[in-house]
Amino acid sequence: MSPSAPSASPGTAVAVIRAGEMIHQECTGFADLEWRQPVAPDTVFALASVTKPFTALTVRGLIDLDTTIGAYLPNYPAAGRDVTVRQLLTHTSGIPEFLEVPGFHARSYLPQTPGEILAAFADLPLDFAPGSRFSYSNTGYWLLGQIVEAVTGGSFAEAVAEQVLRPAGMIDTRVLADDAVIPRRARGYSESGGATRMPSVTVAGAAGGMVSTLEDLIRFDRFLLREDDRAAWMPVTLSSGRTEGYGLGWSVGAYRGVEFAGHTGSIDGFVSHYLRFPGEQLGFIVLGNREGLDVHALTRRLVETHLSRPEPVVPVPGPVPAELVGTYRDQDSAVTISADGTATFGRKPHHLRPLDEATYVSADDPDIRLRAHGNAVTVEFPFGSFTGYRGLRSFTTNE
Structure with missing residues (x-):
């Protein structure tokens, strides 16, 4: 280990x-x-x-x-x-x-x-x-x-x-x-x-x-x-x-x-x-x-x-709604969702697959999920999560 x-x-x-x-x-x-x-x-x-x-x-x-x-x-x-x-x-x-x-x-x-x-x-x-x-x-x-x-x-x-x-x-x-x-x-x-x-x-x-x-x-x-x-x-x-x-x-x-x-x-x-x-x-x-x-x-x-x-089962591919496309930020993290159904965060792209109309799973790592709610997106990853908001200013953190 x-x-x-x-x-x-x-x-x-x-x-x-x-x-x-x-x-x-x-x-x-x-x-x-x-x-x-x-x-x-x-x-x-x-x-x-x-x-x-x-x-x-x-x-x-x-x-x-x-x-x-x-x-x-x-x-x-x-x-x-x-x-x-x-x-x-x-x-x-x-x-x-x-x-x-x-x-x-x-x-x-x-x-x-x-x-x-x-x-x-x-x-x-x-x-x-x-x-x-x-x-x-x-x-x-x-x-x-x-x-x-x-x-x-x-x-x-x-x-x-x-x-x-x-x-x-x-x-x-x-x-x-x-x-x-x-x-x-x-x-x-x-x-x-x-x-x-x-x-x-x-x-x-x-x-x-x-x-x-x-x-x-x-x-x-x-x-x-x-x-x-x-x-x-x-x-x-x-x-x-x-x-x-x-x-x-x-x-x-x-x-x-x-x-x-x-x-x-x-x-x-x-x-x-x-x-x-x-x-x-x-x-x-x-x-x-x-x-x-x-x-x-x-x-x-x-x-x-x-x-x-x-390990969770990855669903079949599906579309990402146009209104979901954009960048969502919190204090020290960000996720960018592209029209091709890719969500990029932590310098790594994840290909999204829909679980329902507001929840998506990463085909690259099924333990990572993304939940959409209004102008915000929550990324859930193993043992943590962050919520980013559309239009929030970009932060620089030193912690």
Whole structure:
């Protein structure tokens, strides 16, 4: 199951857990190329956005989800004061993505005060009416960290430790302090092989600022097995009545008819994926310290080995309606549908086959589906999805 790579290369740590017991584990490559430190089960990796499930669990243990931002942060700007905590958790707030604000990403490597970060987006209008759309938002999760600190009077790091890490028995997982010296910590690498620099935790924080190990994430899987938190895995329902593939801190959906909940992460030299099939009591963990590692593909190979389900049947070819042709964008993804029935996303063309008047399957990968609804299209791929909107401006993201 290891990705093919030369021996002196950044590494990966993977595990498969069934009913709380580790049934497969493999570590390859190096945590630090300079010191030839090999990846091990206790190597500390940046989690990036796999932080978000931890944030959601912390928030749900402390805060009323249907209370507004303004109730917890009285000085929050008027445009977003009525956004609820639940809308922050489900990426349906409409609050702009701070990583897209010109100049902000370059500053994200330096420590900043909450006031300085808030000023980057405080005067911007909402991107859409809260609850009407799904748009992945690091800003929203950063704000959740601020709300936790306002409620507890302490740090977000201490709150997540009290609510999740200590109950789960996780000993090497934490919110990473900028000046922290951590034993067994992996160094992140770019695709070209150079060492990368991590953003300041003051920016990443509750959105992507945690680190962990393979061993600790196995403990986390056991903790979730005990909790059986099905409410978190329900897909969010928009004001239109349509659902999106995200719950309370989790990407959710079904793979070949089996429900899953998980999250991926990517941040300056690190990638991560944690995936669960709750009904099967089956969990998958993939951690890497090299940009460009396809964690979805690696996870999928593991899933196909340990979860036996037949491949979907591809229907016969059919036409694509002319009104469906166009480009649909979200914050950091896009799909272009051509008149010849080809949908291109992720730099790869997919030949569409109709399942019904609004649902199409890829003839090239039957686990990929496309759902059309009004001026939007949802692309569902193994263990994730995105919804693009026609006419939305093109974004440049640096996460």
